[in-house]
Amino acid sequence: MRQTGAAFHQQRVDSVKSSQVTVENVSKSFGDFSALKNASLTIAKGGFYSMLGPSGCGKTTLLRIIGGFETPTEGDVCFDGVSILPLPPNKRQVNTIFQNYALFPHLTVFENVAFPLRLKKIAAAEIKRAVQENLELVRMETESKKYPSQLSGGQKQRVAIARALINQPRVLLLDEPLSALDAKLRQHMLLELDAIHDKVGITFIYVTHDQAEALSVSDQVCVLNKGEIQQIGSPAEIYESPANEFVARFIGETNYIHGTIAAVTDNEHALFDSPDYGNFTIYLDKKVQQGSKVALTVRPEKIRVAPEKPDNLPPDVNVLHGVVEDMIYTGFQTKYFIRVSKDKEPLIVFRQHVQYFMDEKPISWKDKVCLWWNTKDSFMVEVSK
């Protein structure tokens, strides 16, 4: 039986050599262009840390700085409190899985994995044992005689993992390792990566622009945009309480509503006035003054939709009415675009088909519908005076 919980993980982490990584006020400029701006983050020993952001936001740059392939213009990078900036890449106890895997085409799978050990002039028998063990970890032991060109994408990726782990690095950097795989395989490899992380217990720094990947396996997620850190938090924090509009829009789909605080009704609630969607009650997750301009997000799956307003709605919900402008049926759910106000973006609503779809009261194009959500399900992302 597998032990569960943080205690088990902690036990593992203490027994393996993994490092805490701290990035302190790192900036990087290429000429006039600044690719990273004053980035600071701490990555826990043995953690699975994701860096998430759109293309060109500086993820690879930060990874290359940690790996030793770029020098930061300013700032410091430490492993367990000791700066690693003076060390060349080959002296850092960190290995990288590159986006294109970077397997050596002239070497067999076995020799690719053995490469780091051959450099160290380790005895052949020991190399054989270690390579075998690592290939077994990624379940590639039967393919050891093949050349990289004879492998599938997923297999190449596994070899890259085995090769990166054989030096027993303290930190493993993964630069969009799954982006070359198809959706099904990506899911599968992601779970495998997670399993390998549990097994080896070292710190993983995982770069991706796919939010689903980042949310599903990480302990911590750092969202980057244009070289600046937007938010650092657990996947749930990032998703449920995005720090700003960028994060809200980048992570999942969301409805974004601008308005003013019309009145603070009690310690926890306020009346919100949106020029586009009308008045409703919001939950105060931050302290705001009456009259402040506020932006709210409401996730589409938090909004319920029905052809008519149900009679038994609880008191703490906001109700709106609109017209179905468009709908996309995707099997397990339907995505509705519902127009509430004339010249604003329609609200996005997901309706899960938890019962047999054909039995549900149908909602279709051009129908007038009722929307409602719990006041606690909206979230304030920006407050300005």
Next chain:
Amino acid sequence: MRKNYGPIYVGPVAFWLCAFLSVPLLITLSYSFLAKGLYGGVEPHFSLAAYRSLFNTAVLKVLLNTIIIAVLSTALMVGLALPTAYYIARSSQKNLLLMLIIIPFWTNFLIRIYAWITILGSNGLLNSFLMGVGLTDGPIQFLYNRGAIILVIVYTTIPFAIFPLYSTIEKFDFSLIEAAMDLGASKTKALWKIMIPNIRSGITTAVLFTFIPTFGNFAVPKLVGGTSSWMLGNLIERELNITRNWPLASSMSVVLTFVTMLAVLFFMRSQNKKEL
């Protein structure tokens, strides 16, 4: 049915090769087995005299000298071309640098050799300079030896090593070097262990493109070599034009072709084996 145009496409090249390569080779081969005519040319009866006279220390010495020069020059050229090609491929000024290598080709081959004579000769630039600064009293003989031949051959032939190396290094994926460094290799080690094996086809081409013309070279040893540093090409020329022993000249050509082919085959075989 699709018509097979293959023969039509190959036709011109096949004709060219037959007329200007196979036929002359066959003529050379057959001349080498005939008796020599009195004033040049051949007599139409079979004779092994030409091959017998090859086994003569003077000829063998020239053959040995040719092999030494060809091997040394090839090694030097590939050795020098490798870092040059690497530098060009990694530079942001690729086109300019490639241009600089091509420019000398705009000048006639012989003129470029004579340029070296004016540099290395007794009254040449180098000697004038050395005497001018007082390093030597009299002129030093730089010309008319094996060193001068190798120098000029390297100068004239090295582009044929640089270009194929450049084109393979240019295509080489340098993220592999980063990967190797990431895995613990120093930069030099990474280049040696990862880049070199992956640009092997370029190295093979560079070796062949420099070895073959060097082995058959006769203009360079004729102009900047002495009689003691003659190469096979010079002997062939002498037998053709001066001694007028055409069968001997032919048999030497056959040997030259044969040795070149052998070297090429041997080299390609060893390369192929490593690739498997």
